[in-house]
Amino acid sequence: MLRRVENAFQRFFKGEGKYPKPKRRSKYRSWSYPPKDVRFEGNKVRLPGIGWCKFFSSRAFPDGFSTRTVTVRKKADGWYISVQLRDESVPATPTPDAAQTAIGVDLGIKKLASVSTGELIPNPQYGKKAQRRRQLLSRRASRKSKGSARRRKAYAALARLEQKVERQRTDYHWKVANQLVNLGECIIFEDLNIKGMMARCKPKVDPETGKYLKNGQAQKRGLNRVIADAAWGELKQKVKVVAAKSGVLVHEINPKYTSQECSCCGYVSPTNRDKEKFLCESCGWVADADVDAATVIRQRGLTELGINIPLPVVHGKVTLKEPVKDRGNHLGCQMSLRTLGWNGLNSAYSSGGESE
Ligand SMILES: [Zn+2]
Known part of the structure; x- marks a missing residue:
């Protein structure tokens, strides 16, 4: 939360945003962990400060991808965890000439x-x-x-x-x-x-x-x-x-x-x-x-x-x-x-x- 507030103030000082508004607790429905802080094992996840939790693994991590930022989010019907993945083999940007x-x-x-x-x-x-x-x-x-x-x-x-x-x-x-x-x-x-x-x-x-x-x-x-x-x-x-x-x-x-x-x-x-x-x-x-x-x-x-x-x-x-x-x-x-x-x-x- 502090990191987010810091980010908001830095944006304000740079003139990119308005002065941060005070927000009520219910406005904060998610938080993130930096890469490598969260461990996954099967249908279990270890969140720092919380410990091991079970989760429903909706799909397996594809091969060749590394996990990046992990976000825990509260939605209308429960808690969700979203994982950013990175693949080094990014496809080349298509050029207009190649289009048929x-x-x-x-x-x-x-x-x-x-x-x-x-x-x-x-x-x-x-x-x-x-x-x-x-x-x-x-x-x-x-x-x-x-x-x-x-x-x-x-x-x-x-x-x-x-x-x-x-x-x-x-x-x-x-x-x-x-x-x-x-x-x-x-x-x-x-x-x-x-x-x-x-x-x-x-x-x-x-x-x-x-x-x-x-x-x-x-x-x-x-x-x-x-x-x-x-x-x-x-x-x-x-x-x-x-x-x-x-x-x-x-x-x-x-x-x-x-x-x-x-x-x-x-x-x-x-x-x-x-x-x-x-x-x-x-x-x-x-x-x-x-x-x-x-x-x-x-x-x-x-x-x-x-x-x-x-x-x-x-x-x-x-x-x-x-x-x-x-x-x-x-x-x-x-x-x-x-x-x-x-x-x-x-x-x-x-x-x-x-x-x-
Ligand atoms: Zn005409």
Whole structure:
């Protein structure tokens, strides 16, 4: 604990952090041991100052790894011990020139990830599914008298629910990360400003009365919740881990106008997009809006990396015979879509999603 406080103060003196705040005991849920202080033997561990303890060995230490820092942590359903491992045989950083295939990934809410190859990865929204139960447990807990054992237990039950949601999300993210890494040798993401996307709306003040007016924060709250539930940053982190293991390159690009740009001719307009459909007003390119965004992300990433890999043929994309030049004529757009059989195009995409 002293080491942590020391670290916090050193950071403050260097101007890297703010003045350390006093923290209550319950805030400290973990502590660490430096390398070589902790011994492991089978399902037993010797923690300095505590002695030998039994633990559930969830997986064996892989060969060739040395144990580093050991952290003991209290979680909602018990005590955990996490061990940092080090392997000297680190794989070389992949170079862009070696990549033969590249994919662009557009992260979203309805579909967690849309890949430029046409693959659509659904978003299970575990946090949203647990909302009803979360509400119930949180209400139960907050109504119990402060400082009571019942209140503590009720909050512990709520914490276990949150832990379950977190684990479901983590498990799914690892699966998606593996799936994405298998799709290409170079993965290109958008460098999303998630903090900025989730920022609170600016307060609106009535200049006459000085009272606060509605600023849309109430509506935004729901959106912020689903953004947090999707946890794009965590997914990207996991993709980077899996990619590093299999020598796949991960690159992030500026996400500006990726959803408005035509992947065929590069024309940018907010009216190019109509919800799930993408219809270029300049060249008449039709595609799934998210897949088009993923393609734009892929192209931008390849340009930044200075490599040129041709786009493989994607099934389900249809190009209009006659370009729709008339701006804002939505009726015209819809009619030309219908003549092409938009329903058939739609079903091609949804069947692609189901085959995941
Ligand atoms: Zn176009």
